[in-house]
Amino acid sequence: MVPISYSVRNLMVRKATTGATALGIGLVVFVFASVLMLGAGLERAMGRSGSPDVAIVLRAGSDAETSSGIELPAAGLVTASPEVVARRNGRPDAVGEVIGILSLDKVGEAGVSNVQVRGVPEDVYQFRPGVRIVAGRAAAPGSDEVVVGAAIRARFRGTNLGQSFEIKKNRMVRVVGIFEDRGSSFESEVWGDIDTVRSAFGREALVSSVRVRLRSPGHFDAFRRSIESNPQLGLTVKRESVYYEELAQGTTMFLTILGMMIAFFFAAGAMIGAMITMHASVAQRSREIGTLRALGFSRGKILASFLFESVVLSLLGGAVGAAASLAMGLVRFNLVNFATFSEIVFTFVPTPSIVLSSLVFAGLMGLLGGFFPAVRAARMNVLDALRA
Amino acid sequence: MVQLTNVVKTFQRGAEVITVLDGLNVTIAEGSFEALMGPSGSGKSTLLNLVAGLDRATSGVVNVAGQDLTTMTDGDLAAFRARYIGFIFQSYNLMPVLTALENVELPLLLTKIPSADRKKRAATALRVVGLEDRANHYPRMLSGGQEQRVAIARAIVNDPKIIVADEPTGDLDRKSADQILALLEKLNKDFKKTIVMVTHDPEAASHARVTHHLNKGAFQ
Numbered sequence: 256m257v258p259i260s261y262s263v264r265n266l267m268v269r270k271a272t273t274g275a276t277a278l279g280i281g282l283v284v285f286v287f288a289s290v291l292m293l294g295a296g297l298e299r300a301m302g303r304s305g306s307p308d309v310a311i312v313l314r315a316g317s318d319a320e321t322s323s324g325i326e327l328p329a330a331g332l333v334t335a336s337p338e339v340v341a342r343r344n345g346r347p348d349a350v351g352e353v354i355g356i357l358s359l360d361k362v363g364e365a366g367v368s369n370v371q372v373r374g375v376p377e378d379v380y381q382f383r384p385g386v387r388i389v390a391g392r393a394a395a396p397g398s399d400e401v402v403v404g405a406a407i408r409a410r411f412r413g414t415n416l417g418q419s420f421e422i423k424k425n426r427m428v429r430v431v432g433i434f435e436d437r438g439s440s441f442e443s444e445v446w447g448d449i450d451t452v453r454s455a456f457g458r459e460a461l462v463s464s465v466r467v468r469l470r471s472p473g474h475f476d477a478f479r480r481s482i483e484s485n486p487q488l489g490l491t492v493k494r495e496s497v498y499y500e501e502l503a504q505g506t507t508m509f510l511t512i513l514g515m516m517i518a519f520f521f522a523a524g525a526m527i528g529a530m531i532t533m534h535a536s537v538a539q540r541s542r543e544i545g546t547l548r549a550l551g552f553s554r555g556k557i558l559a560s561f562l563f564e565s566v567v568l569s570l571l572g573g574a575v576g577a578a579a580s581l582a583m584g585l586v587r588f589n590l591v592n593f594a595t596f597s598e599i600v601f602t603f604v605p606t607p608s609i610v611l612s613s614l615v616f617a618g619l620m621g622l623l624g625g626f627f628p629a630v631r632a633a634r635m636n637v638l639d640a641l642r643a
Numbered sequence: 644m645v646q647l648t649n650v651v652k653t654f655q656r657g658a659e660v661i662t663v664l665d666g667l668n669v670t671i672a673e674g675s676f677e678a679l680m681g682p683s684g685s686g687k688s689t690l691l692n693l694v695a696g697l698d699r700a701t702s703g704v705v706n707v708a709g710q711d712l713t714t715m716t717d718g719d720l721a722a723f724r725a726r727y728i729g730f731i732f733q734s735y736n737l738m739p740v741l742t743a744l745e746n747v748e749l750p751l752l753l754t755k756i757p758s759a760d761r762k763k764r765a766a767t768a769l770r771v772v773g774l775e776d777r778a779n780h781y782p783r784m785l786s787g788g789q790e791q792r793v794a795i796a797r798a799i800v801n802d803p804k805i806i807v808a809d810e811p812t813g814d815l816d817r818k819s820a821d822q823i824l825a826l827l828e829k830l831n832k833d834f835k836k837t838i839v840m841v842t843h844d845p846e847a848a849s850h851a852r853v854t855h856h857l858n859k860g861a862f863q
Binding site: 256257258260261264265267268542543545546547548549550551552553554637638641 | 692695697698717718721722723724725726730732734736738739740741745749750752753797
């Protein structure tokens with residue numbers, strides 16, 4: 256085999272060309288990795304919102320809580336199912352909530368955006384033990400107090416601790432606490448007393464959804480059968496994790512397709528860059544190639560050597576791009592979820608598999624970009640190459 | 644060692660067929676040192692390339708070290724060159740990014756010799772040409788004569804039967820040229836290498852035991 260040091264040192268001696276080409280590839284890998292991190296961030300925000308042992312009940316035909324409504328007697332029947340865990344006080348471990356969408360003015364930029372408001376019963380923290388009040392206190396039951404998710408704190412007018420905003424015309428609510436939930440999409444919501452939200456959004460005698468904790472994830476099928484087979488209820492049951500996956504699907508797909516298209520066009524450009532660099536390198540080194548062939552190195556060995564060089568060049572750029580993309584982990588990103596039309600805030604999430612796939616992507620670009628120049632090098636006539 | 648029988652080599656240039664070697668017969672004995680001289684276009688480099696397995700005859704038989712080169716595939720020819728031929732070029736043709744030792748080691752990478760032994764053999768070859776103290780120098784740090792000596796070390800490192808030299812002193816001053824020629828003579832006499840050398844320089848040819856004069860594709 257042609258020594259590895261030959262390929263690597265040839266890259267080192269052409270510092271400027273190598274640097275420029277690697278930078279181009281690095282940029283593509285940066286975009287590629289960032290898109291994947293964005294997808295992972297969105298998935299985490301949505302995925303963390305769902306527990307495997309929790310089922311969500313909606314009106315049949317509703318895709319989201321925002322478009323669902325369940326009458327209170329029906330909600331009572333749902334929570335009384337034998338598959339639902341009973342708390343120590345004998346009451347079912349379940350929660351019925353009301354959802355409303357509110358348009359709030361953004362802080363620091365013009366325009367309004369939708370924010371999801373969740374009317375929650377007093378025992379919501381018992382049902383969602385991962386939720387922590389990180390500033391202030393929980394809202395008092397039956398009051399005009401609300402708590403705001405950490406992701407949207409102070410991003411809208413009146414949503415910081417101690418401030419007030421209108422939940423309905425001339426109906427003010429006051430922010431008394433800020434909560435966190437491991438980066439889940441709940442952190443992009445406002446939580447208020449269920450009756451306050453109900454009256455503000457005109458949803459008396461209704462809940463938007465009912466969530467129940469099942470005795471085990473395995474009890475889901477039995478629970479679903481018993482609810483969905485009752486035609487008088489007209490309800491549909493989903494696993495909470497599946498519900499959030501479906502909610503995120505449209506947005507994730509849009510982001511991924513858009514990002515991948517950008518990455519694809521960038522990649523085409525970077526690959527052409529790598530190809531030009533390698534073509535120039537082959538042309539410059541014709542006599543060296545001729546000499547190696549004269550010494551007995553086969554066409555296959557020459558091909559492998561130039562392909563290797565191109566892959567090393569791309570991996571160099573890929574490593575820089577992937578490292579730079581890790582810095583995106585510090586950036587928060589907000590966008591409108593297509594399923595709920597409300598804003599969701601999340602971060603870029605770097606994972607080892609994303610770093611690995613970015614490097615594989617870079618290597619692939621090197622392999623494809625370097626292929627034709629390497630074939631050209633391998634196919635050179637020995638005597639023509641020696642005379643060059 | 645080298646036997647060419649009725650060798651014809653033609654080139655196509657547009658519609659015209661140019662005959663470079665015209666029914667050439669030559670025998671070079673093992674252990675000989677032979678020079679090929681002649682004006683430009685006489686076919687001396689073409690003849691050398693045929694002997695070295697870099698080019699194919701249009702017709703006739705080229706037999707080198709008991710191998711019939713005319714029937715060999717491209718891959719077979721590469722393997723033949725690696726095993727039987729040592730090359731010395733006019734412009735040395737060293738890899739600029741490799742050190743003297745690494746350049747000399749190159750042909751050994753095509754063998755199954757372990758790395759440590761390869762290094763030892765490359766160092767020995769450098770000692771033969773008197774450059775053991777330049778092992779870690781890159782070609783740009785060496786003079787023309789030194790570069791050609793490294794190239795000679797590369798040519799002998801895998802102990803080939805035949806050394807082909809194409810104008811080995813063409814780029815060198817007289818003093819360096821004499822050193823190179825003395826080295827070739829030493830390889831021929833002490834190491835029994837068969838050497839075929841193309842040269843323009845009568846002084847260089849005088850170091851060979853036999854000189855062939857070619858003109859228009861035939862011996863004079």
